Amino acid sequence: MKQNSIAKLWGFMLCSCMAFAQTNAPAITEDFKPSTVNQPGQEYPQVNSQGYARFQIAAPDAKSVVVSLGLGGAKGGTTLEKAEDGLWKGTTAGPMDEGFHYYHVTVDGGVFNDPGALNFYGSTRWESGIEIPAHDQDFYALKDVPHGNVQQILFPSKSTNTSRRAYVYTPPGYHKDKSKTYPVVYLQHGWGEDETAWSNQGHVNLIMDNLIAEGKIKPFLIVMTYGMTNEIKWGGMSSFKIEPFQTVLVDELIPYVDANFRTVATPAGRAMAGLSMGGMETHTITLNKPDVFSHYALLSGGVYKPEEIKDKSKVKLIFISCGSKERPEGVKDAVKTLKAAGYNAVSYISEGTAHEFLTWRRSFKELAPLLFK
Missing domain, CATH: 3.40.50.1820 (Alpha/Beta hydrolase fold, catalytic domain)
Known part of the structure; x- marks a missing residue:
């Protein structure tokens, strides 16, 4: 070759498949719904009409949880925060490109798939997937x-x-x-x-x-x-x-x-x-x-x-x-x-x-x- x-x-390939955070972005609309490629019955991850993604991970003993979806947070991912109920929660810093994206979760340095999402083979491994609704998805x-x-x-x-x-x-x-x-x-x-x-x-x-x-x-x-x-x-x-x-x-x-x-x-x-x-x-x-x-x-x-x-x-x-x-x-x-x-x-x-x-x-x-x- x-x-x-x-x-x-x-x-x-070096062109990122994720949209980066926008400055002066509008307020986030709270119309989040489960992604269409979630595991059956799972509420998270969620997406809203603007293309933001929201995550919730149960890792009560973890020190750090980062979602590798490319927006905000450490190392280009979305850093989740531990809530009072012990769940780690967070929303991307900006809207994602429409369509399908691979992602994974890093918990205290270990790489895992999101238990709430279906898995798809990409990057030589089974990765979590999320679908951002597209205006032309029909x-x-x-x-x-x-x-x-x-x-x-x-x-x-x-x-x-x-x-x-x-x-x-x-x-x-x-x-x-x-x-x-x-x-x-x-x-x-x-x-x-x-x-x-x-x-x-x-x-x-x-x-x-x-x-x-x-x-x-x-x-x-x-x-x-x-x-x-x-x-x-x-x-x-x-x-x-x-x-x-x-x-x-x-x-x-x-x-x-x-x-x-x-x-x-x-x-x-x-x-x-x-x-x-x-x-x-x-x-x-x-x-x-x-x-x-x-x-x-x-x-x-x-x-x-x-x-x-x-x-x-x-x-x-x-x-x-x-x-x-x-x-x-x-x-x-x-x-x-x-x-x-x-x-x-x-x-x-x-x-x-x-x-x-x-x-x-x-x-x-x-x-x-x-x-x-």
Whole structure:
């Protein structure tokens, strides 16, 4: 993987996915409600209509409790205060970006998950999650529409000497018409996440269901698999080698999917997309394997240059996106250059978000209608 691509990714990732405290902020509105991703029956954490988050942790013998949500307090977190009832309580110093965020709790130096919140795999561990209501959240809401299916598959991988896991989204009606075939998007997660991220944190299945119900897209399959074949720690992306995962994806997973699902098993019927590190994987693999995919999408995961692409005729779409708090000008400039070179290239900037899942949810919503036309 090229060093300049690595540098670009870290440039994206170093943009905080949290909004920082604002000076002269308005008074906090006391309309707090439990986060929608709390454990069943748990009142905390809570969020309000302004985007503030409020926490309550039971640690009666603790000396210090800090929530790592990025606003106020020591070390960039929210420092909780011990109340008379013995519970540790606190509110972020400012509103958060809309959408989903990972966090954890540090109690006397030890790192724990919040017992009140559901856990999501991110940062190479199961982390607590919180959802700040978004003004446009309707597009990924659970609605009374026909729903597709997200199923786990285990596919043989000779190159890694094991069976590997993937999740496959099949659209509503897939199992009814046995003669119909579908294009496929191979959709990759970010660093420290796994194949559960796009459905659990990204709600990609609900985005698909809603778009299909509205008649905005042609149905297609989505395949999500684990993108790490050599484990690396934070800051060690330069040691990541694409070849082992490329083998798993191109030589093992794709043939398995084509053999076991009703797919359009041609480059015209395949797309590859990814967020952050998954975008870097997409960038490298699509360039290395121009005969496999025809639609490319990088979501906060770098850009393409015309001179990198060997055969223009094989590329049907290039989609590049990021949040407005990342590097939007770089995305816009790259797409402008691609268009000037004759490519069908599209940029999308998620307003008011950074390197976080609302950026990628919105990006996928914009990408899906452009695929397989």
